[in-house]
Amino acid sequence: MTKALKPDAARVLIIGGGVTGTGVARDLALRGIPSLLVEKRDLAAGASGGNHGLLHSGARYVGSDPEAARECMEESALLKRLAPHCIEDTKGLFVAVPGDDEHYIAEFPDLCAKVGLPAKELDPKTAMAMEPHLARDVIAAYEVRDGTIDPFMLCLDNISHACSLGAQMLRNTKVTALNVEGGAIRTVSLHNEKTGDELVIEPELVINASGAWAGIVADMAGAPLSVVHSQGTLVITQDRLSARVVNRLRMASDADILVPGGSVSILGTTSVRIDDPDDCRPTVEEVDRMLDDAIAMVPILETTRYIRAYAGVRPLVADTNGDANGDGDSNGGDRSVSRGYTLKDHASQGVANFITITGGKLTTFRYMAEKAGDLACRKLKVDVPCRTRTEPLPPSDAGRWTDPRLGARTWVDRAEEGDVILCECEMVSGRVVDSMMQEMAQDSKLSALSALNIRSRVGKGPCQGCFCGPRVTAHLYDEGWLEADRGLDELKEFVGRRWRGKAPILWGVPLQQAELQEALLCGMLELERKP
C-alpha cells in the first residue's frame, strides 16, 4: 500500500471504501483490471463499520425475503471457507418469549425448510442452558448457522489484497464532480478533504459503491437513483453476554439480535428514516427503545454496562424491485423493503460507463462484488471470470490488528524492549501503532487517530479514547508523525467521533468515565479552546 500513486493507470474508479467497494476492488484486481478506490473518509466508515458484524445464516429473512435468505445462506457458507480468519463460527439461536407472535413461531421451521436452510429445534431448557443470560421463560428455540464477521478486517484485507494486485486507494478523498459528456462520464474531479488537493482523472468506468450515499453520487452524473436512508442504531455491551448470536424469533423488528464480537456483545437494531446519510448518529431515544424491548429476551441488558452506541445507514433502493413504499413513516415500511442488493447499469439513463452497486448485506458483499465485476467486464469488454468464489482471502498485515485478541497476545508473547502500552483497555502498544502508521504511510498523517481506531482496537475499550487519545497523540508526535498543532486537531476530531456513540449511553459508570474525560480534556487541558 505504500507504492506511489498513479491514478491514471486505473481503468475503473470505485467510489466508496466500505465492504462493497473494497470487495469490488479485489474482484477486479483478481480479474487483472486496475482500479482506483476513493473514499471520502476512511475504510468501513459508513454502514460497513456500523452494523452487527453478523454473518447471517439467512434465517432472519426466511419470512420476509426468501431470496435474500438464500443468498445469505450460500454466501455465509462460502465465506467461512474463504475468509475464516475474519469469522467466528459462533452458531446462532432463534428464541421466542411469551407474547411473541405464535403464528410466526409455528411457521418458522417450514419457512426455513422452503429455503433449504438448516434450523434445529431445541428444547427451551436446552437453549437456556446453552445461553445462561437468556430469559428464563423462553417458549421456543432453534439453532441456526449464524456466525460473526469482522467488517473492518474484511475491508482491510480486501483492499490489501487488491492493492497487492495493482489496485490503488485514496482515503479522505471525495468525488466532487462526475463530468458527463456525450453519454458517458469523461472526467471525475476529486478533492482531498484534509490536504485540499484537487485531482482530475479519466477512468473508463465508474462504479458507485458508496452505500447510503449512492443516490447523492448518482445525482452527480445526472442519473438519479431513488435511495431512502434507514438508520440503524446498535449498542455495545462491555462484556460478552452470549457465546452464540441470539435472535428474537419474530418478524424482523428493533432490538432483536444480540451478536457476540470478541469480548463484547452488540445489540441492534432500529430502523429510522433519515434524510441525509451524513446526519446519521445514534440517539438516546433509539437506545432506550431497544433496551426496553430487548430485556424480554436477555434481561441482563437492563443492568449491564455499555461501552457505546453507533449507527449505520441502510441504503434502500426504491426503483429496483419496485417495492419500496414512499412514505417511510413506519418501521414496517422500511423493513419490508428488500434487503437484497441493487445493481444498476446507468446506461439506461444515458450514462454508458456508470454502475451503481448498493444495498445488500455484509454477508453478501462478495456476491454483490461479483455481480458488479461481471457487469464491469461486459462494459470493458474483458472476458475474465470472477475468482473470488474460489480464491481465499489472504489475511493482511493491515487488517490483523482489528482482532481484539492480538494486541494482548502480542504484548504478552513478544513485547519488544522499550515498548509501552498506549491503549490500556485493549492493550495496543506503541510499536503496534508504529507498524500501522507505516502500513498506511502514504497518507497516514491525515486523521491518524481515527485511522488507527478503524484499523485496531485503539479507543474501542471502556475508556473510549479518554486516556489512549492523548497518549497516542503524544506518541505520534514523538515518532514524528505529527507536526505543529495538528495533533490537537486530531485529538479533537477523534474524541468528537467517539462522543457521538457515547452520548446516548451515558448513565452509571460510563457517565463517570465521560465526566472524567471532560474534566481532563476541558477542565485541565482546555482542548475546547483549540480553534
Added chain:
Amino acid sequence: MPTDTASKAHAMEPDCSCDLMVVGAGMAGMAAALFASSRGLSVAQAGALGGIDFSTGMLDLLGMHPVEELHAVDNPWQGLEALRRDEPHHPYGLVPDADVRAAFEDFTAFLAEAGLPYDGYADRNARVLTSLGTVKPTYRAPCSMWPGVQAMERKLPCLIIDFIGLKGFSGRQIVEVRGPEWPGLRSVRIPFPGCAGELYPEHLAWSLTEMDVVDWLAESVAEHVQDAQAVGFPAVLGPYAAPASTASSTASVGAASSGLYDVIARLRERLGVEIFEIPTMPPSIAGLRLRAAFETFLPGRGVRIYPQKRVAEWERTDNGGFRFHIAGAGEGDIEAVVEARGAILAGGRFFGKGLTADRHAVHEPLFGLPVLQPKHRDEWHREDFFDARGHPLNRTGVEVDARLRPLSENGHPAFPNLFAAGSILANQDWMRAKCGAGLAIATAYAAVQSYQNSLS
C-alpha cells in the same frame, strides 16, 4: 424495615462523636475539614477516591467566562463579578469576594505549612503550560510549576525534558504546539536514570527521593541545557513535598530521603538554571501530593479521617444530629459509626459518586436530595462534545439556600444542619469555567461558616 446491616450499625457504639461530619474527600471535602478544624470544630471525614487524585495541583478560581465565548479570564475577581451578574444562581454568588480571598489564603497557608507552597498573582490569572501543549489560566500554581509560568511569560530559552517510556507526555508535542509563539522552546527525550520500559510517575517520583538518583538525572540533563534558562520536567520530581521523615508513618521510606523542593533545589544547583514541573496526565503526582498533605496533616489538627471509605448510610439522632455508617471493605460491611451535630455534603459529582445516574434520572444517593436536572436524558448532553456552552448535565446538582443548605422538594432546607459544598452544587459548570478548586474552596469556607453561625 431496617436491613440487617442497618440494625447492626444501629447497635454499634460510635467510633467518633464530633461537631461536623464531612462527606467527601475531594478538594471541597478536604477544604471543609481544614476550615472547620481551624475554627476549633471537631471534625470527621470520609469519602471514596476523590477528584483530588486527578487534580493537576493547580488551584483555579475562574479561568473562563462567558464559557460560550471561550473567553479566558485575565482578572478572576472581575470575572467573578461578571459571573455573578450573568449567572445569578451560580454558587459563587453565595460567597463574597472577601471570603473567597480568605478561603484561598487559609487553604494555601495550610498547604505551605504542609510543604506545598503556592504562587500566583494578586489580581490576575497565571498562564500555565499543560502536557498537551495548551495553556490554561489558573489563580494559584504550585511553586514547583511557577518558574514555568515565568519562563513562558518572558519567552525565555527553555528546555523540556521528556522520559522515554513515560506515556502521555511528549516534550516534542509541547514544542510543536507552542513553538510558533515561543521560539526558544526545545525538548529532549532521555532515558530516566536506571529505568527502562514503561515508566509510571509514582515510581519515578519515589526513585527521586534518593539524592544519588537526582544527581544522576542532573548529569543526564546537563549536556542538553545549553542556552536554556529554565528546564521543565514532567511533574515527577518527588512524591511528597515535605521531607518524607516528617510525613506520615504510612510512607514506606527507609533511609534519608528528599522531598520535592530538595530535588528542585539540587537540580537547580547542578544545572544552574530554573527548574519547573509540568503536570502529567491524571492520576498525577501533583494530585497525590495534595491528598497526602491533607491526609498527613489534618489528623494533627484534630480531624478524624476515614481514608478511602464511603459513607454508606445515615440516620437522625434524638438530638437532631446524624449517625453516619462508614462502609467497610466488604459488601454491606460497616466499619464504624460516626455521630455528628452537623454535616457538609461534599461528595463531588458523578466521578466522585456524590451524584449517580441511571437510565432515567440523576440522583443524590446518600440523602436522597432532589437534584436539579433536565427532564429527559436526551437533554443531558450536546451533540458536540466540545460545544462551547458545555453540557446541560454539567449544571445539574443539589440546590442550596443562601447558607448552603440543600433544599428539599418543598424549597426549604432539607435539614437545618446539613450543608453542601463543591462540585455537587447545581447551576455551575466547573469543567468549562475552570473554577473547580476555587468553587470547592470558597463554598467549603462558606458552608463551614454557615454551620458555625448556626451553632451560636
